[in-house]
Amino acid sequence: MFEYIIIFIFGTIVGSFLNALVWRLSVGESVLHGRSYCTDCHTSLNAGDLIPLLSFFLLRRRCRYCRSNISWRYPIIEACGGLLFVLAYSIFLKTAPDGLAQSLLLGEHGRDILLLIRNWFFISVLLALFYYDLRWSLLPDSITLPAIVIGLVFQLILLPQQFLFIIIAALVGAGFFAAQYLLSRGAWIGGGDIRLGALMGVMLGWPGVLLALFVAYIVGAAGAIVLLALKLKDRKSAIPFGPFLAGATGMVLLYGDQLMSVIRNWYGI
Ligand SMILES: [Zn+2]
Structure with missing residues (x-):
């Protein structure tokens, strides 16, 4: 206590x-x-x-x-x-x-302690991004880029066997937003989302990054419906998506295994 x-x-x-x-x-x-x-x-x-x-x-x-x-x-x-x-x-x-x-x-428990420090670091980065995007609708590179580098160092030490999958997850996360960025010519999302996608992959690895994207879109859609229904936002106003991505990443970081088993039970796989 x-x-x-x-x-x-x-x-x-x-x-x-x-x-x-x-x-x-x-x-x-x-x-x-x-x-x-x-x-x-x-x-x-x-x-x-x-x-x-x-x-x-x-x-x-x-x-x-x-x-x-x-x-x-x-x-x-x-x-x-x-x-x-x-x-x-x-x-x-x-x-x-x-x-x-x-x-x-x-x-x-040296490894567990390092894992705890890594999680505290990741949570701090996500909280800063959540707050920054909510307030200024921007995901600053001065947070995402150093976090990607430091995150890779943590993962290389803690999860050397999975490191290749972490790189793949980072590329998929970045690629997911880069594709939307190119398709919409920067209208749907900003470049900051691409860097956040890479950071999500670094933090969560594979398939955690997919789970976080899935959760972010579900919660984001529900949140948009609530905001529209309460008339806090109208159809034309942009709702920043970064806070949903940061929140979903934190959720999967801490409770990814439990979320995964809930989804597995749900679909019977
Ligand atoms: Zn004063």
């Missing part, structure tokens, strides 16, 4: 970092330099203003310096980070029931 709390807090800190990362990328600032600041009054924030989740509520949703409203998006992304890190950790516990601290102390 104690480890769950620590990992939840760790996830909210990563979520807070992703908020800053997404903001800085969107305004073209360096990610590594400079302190966090209020996006309204540009006052540098101190540690007390930057506690994930807590600061938002302690400050009553307002900047301490200029009193402007702080968006609900920040604590939501932080909470998502915390929850997703805990979910990934609960999967780690299935193979290493002693927990992370004990495994590190005993020097056991």
